[in-house]
Amino acid sequence: MSAGSRVAVVGASGAGKSTLLGVLDGTVTPTAGGVTVHGTDPAALRGRELRRLRARTGTVRQHLDLPGALRVVHNVNAGRLGSWSAARAAWSLVRPQGTAEVSAALARVGLADRLHERTDRLSGGQRQRVAVARLLVQRPELVLADEPASALDPALADTVLELLGDLAVRQGGALVAALHDPALALRHCDRVVGLESGRVVLDAPAASLTVAALEGFYGVHR
Amino acid sequence: MTTVLDRPAPVAPRPARDRRRWGWALGAVALVGWALVDSGLLSGAVVNPGGAAQLGRFASAALRPELAPEFLAVVAQSTLVTVAYAVLGAGLAVLLGALGAVAVARTAWGRRRAGWLVARGLLALPRGLHEAVWGLLLLNVLGLDPWVGVLAIAIPYGAVTATVFAGILDEVPRGGHDALLAAGAGRVTAVLYGLLPLASGGLLSYAFYRLECAVRSAVVLGLVGAGGLGFQLSLSFTSLRWEQVWTTVYALAALCLAADLAGRAVRRRVADPRPRTRRDPLLTGAVLAVVALTAWAAWFLALSPAALVSSRAREQLAYVLSAAWPPATGGAFLADVLGAAVDTLLMSVLAVAFATAGAVALAGLAARPRSASLPRRAAGALVRTALLLLRAVPPPVWALVLLFVLLPGVLPGALALGVYTLGVLGRLVGEAVxxxxxxxxxxxxxAGASPVGAWLYGTVPGLAGPVLALAFYRWEVAIRDTVLVGLLGAGGIGVLLSAATSSFDWPAVTTVLAATVVLSLCVDLAGERARAALR
Structure with a gap:
């Protein structure tokens, strides 16, 4: 995957999309084979070095993983924990650090007025956007997104995918997004990888594919 | 799309809820600070270095408990007495609670809110007094009769049970009940067929929880003279026989553990019933066993209903009631009561602050990990056993132990209560983890966060709410226990109560009791408000 590329991973439920993303961010250790991320194999790293590598990778997951009792500002700031000391992280819970940047990130996902709201008071789509704002402050080089648009209306889905792609490209990295919507995949990605039972069955430039062709791909496997 | 991106960022207001939380947090810090100053911890000598050797002898006896057959027989007999009091007390409490629940359920009062409030308020009196206080009062009416121990558990427990049962009845879906009423059934029939079947699981589960608690209360009543393991414990303690003390403590821990395990097994089964069996053998067995135990306990303690209505008891009751009114209202005495009430409050605050801090520190170890190394498992088992011992020994005994090394005052009482509460909270917080x-x-x-950072942002937010709610709940319990610790001399309002009852100064007793009830009502109210602010 070259710098600046945007890859859509498509496939039916259970095809292995989430597992592939897990292997890339080092939370899943492959039983066979391996991957190279930022020039190293995450499975071979431990401790501080693994943390450093992980801080360069940002993930938006299917299960949002945002503690509901935490305020939005803290959940967004959690994106910076990879570069913060424990003391700074603790103090930020009392007096939020870098609120200007957090506000800017929230404004970009349309949640500027929710800075101090408890996260569990937001709707599913709004929480998804908080997770995206967290990535915006983390500024990872590799952005992994697992169904980032599943709880959003079409216009917002476009906005979010654009932000994620932008972010990856601006940092000189790449975006890997598991997507269910063929049209979204073709609009926002330049390469499409299709999975079936853990194997790659399709790997083609987006320009060579049509929505109808991808729908056919889903139609068979959905 | 651009509308979302280019909209000017509105200013995010900090919600008022935040300020209220800060208010509660600052108030709590100030209260703990005041309690620390009041305890003398910051201002003067609190440690008694001369007692260290005695504490050492006491601690070393833990490894060689008294195992002589005669003493073991005494401990076995005492265990039976404690079990008998617990079973009868809890049984009677559930009976009283069931009757009381009908009187205080919203269902029974419908829209007559005033009547409901009065009925509810009446229950605050029996609930606000500790079992030991009831024991002391009943002793003066019934004399040395086994009914004293049974009623001392049954009356306060009955009031709590009534409130909880009413809550369960009120929260059950009412469709069936209303349909029966609409079809012309009587109120009793509607409750029996429309509400009870739905509520029975919750009621049974709570009844067994009460039985678990009653074991601990029966031990405490022994300390104030009702017999059983508590009585044995205080005998061994005052005669400085540490080996005997430890044997009794181990018996207590075993009894508490057995009650916990049996109660939990029943409650788990109620929460998660077996499908497709008409009658669950475990639940049926548990209910039959309790009924049999109750019958045995009544025989074992030689309870006679006649004792309750004997002419002597009636005369004594009439005398105490007439002597107790009007309450003592002398200015100096009221000032004493107020000062003692503040002491009691601060003791309970210190105890709960200590217990909460300890429970949070130990919770990680106390929680059963899903997968862990052998040393981690061993450490967890050790911590859980220690917590069990902490809560098996009643607070007054902890106070006696702490008095080896601490000078008398508020601090040993507060710490004793804190140590006991740590045993309870540690387990609850561990389960929450x-x-x-x-x-x-x-x-x-x-995403590369450090272990501490991930814990702060990923785990703590989800736990803070439940842990604080548990801490406030234990504070409400601790305020009653503080009276108990005071009753045995550790300071606070209990000392005044003990002085007034032993000198048969009934007007003073009334005043102190009223202050106790008001104090626990205030703490209940503050706890409720604080929990609401945290939600």
Missing amino acids: EEADRRPREALRA
Whole structure:
């Protein structure tokens, strides 16, 4: 995957999309084979070095993983924990650090007025956007997104995918997004990888594919 | 799309809820600070270095408890007495609670809110007094009769049970009940067929929880003279026979553990019933066993209903009631009561602050991990056993132990209560940690957060609410226990109560009791408000 590329991973439920993303961010250790991320194999790293590598990778997951009792500002700031000391992280819970940047990130996902709201008071789509704002402050080089648009209306889905792609490209990295919507995949990605039972069955430039062709791909496997 | 991106960022207001939380947090810090100053911890000598050797002898006796057959026989007999009091007390409490629940359920009062409030308020009196206080009062009416121990448990427990049972009845879906009423059934029939079947699980579960608690209360009543393991414990303690003390403590721990395990097994089964069996053998067995135990206990303690209505008891009751009114209202005495009430409050605050801090520190170890190395498992088992011992020994005994090394005053009482509460809270917080959602923490670790950072942002937010709610709940319990510790001399309002009862100064007793009830009502109210602010 070259710098600046945007890859859509498509496939039916259970095809292995989430597992592939897990292997890339080092939370899943492959039983066979391996991957190279930022020039190293995450499975071979431990401790501080693994943390450093992980801080360069940002993930938006299917299960949002945002503690509901935490305020939005803290959940967004959690994106910076990879570069913060424990003391700074603790103090930020009392007096939020870098609120200007957090506000800017929230404004970009349309949640500027929710800075101090408890996260569990937001709707599913709004929480998804908080997770995206967290990535915006983390500024990872590799952005992994697992169904980032599943709880959003079409216009917002476009906005979010654009932000994620932008972010990856601006940092000189790449975006890997598991997507269910063929049209979204073709609009926002330049390469499409299709999975079936853990194997790659399709790997083609987006320009060579049509929505109808991808729908056919889903139609068979959905 | 551009409308979302280019909209000017509105200013995010900090919600008023935040300020209220800060208010509560600052208030709590100020209260703990005041309690620390009041305890003398910051101002003067509190440690008695001369007692260290005695404490050492006491601690070393833990490894060689008294195992002589004669003493073991005494401990076995005492255990039976404690079990008998607990079973009869809890049984009677459930009976009283069931009757009381009808009187205080919203269902029974409908829209007559005033009547409901009065009925509810009446229950605050029996609930606000500790079992030991009831024991002391009943002793003066019934004399040395086994009914004293049974009623001392049954009356306060009955009031709590009535409130909880009423809550369960009120929360059950009412469709069936209303349909029966609409079809012309009587109120009793409607409750029996429309509400009870739905509520029975919750009621049974709570009844067994009460039985577990009653074991501890029966031990405490022994300390103030009702016999059983508590009585044995105080005998061994005052005669400085540490080996005997430890044998009794181990018996207590075993009894508490057995009650916990049996109660939990029943409650788990109620919460998660077996499908497709008409009658659950475990639940049926448990209910039959309790009925049999109750019959045995009544025989074992030689309870006679006649004792309750004997002419002597009636005369004594009439005398105490007439002597107790009007309450003592002398200015100096009221000032004493107020000062003692403040002491009691601060003792309970210190105890709960200590217990909460300790429980949070130990919770990680006390929680059963899903997969862990052998040393981690061993450490967990050790911590859980220690917590069991902490809560098996009643607070007054902890106070006696702490008096080896601490000078008398508020501090040993507060710490004794804190140590006991730590045993309870440690287990509850550990269970909360076991149930916490691990995904947020794992997600943060995947994004490169340090272990501490991931714990702060991923685990703590989900736990803070439940832990504080548990701490406030234990504070409400601790305020009653503080009276008990005071009753045995550790300071606070209990000392005044003990002085007034032993000198048969009934007007003073009334005043002190009223102050106790008001104090626990205030703490209940503050706890409720604080929990609402945290939600």
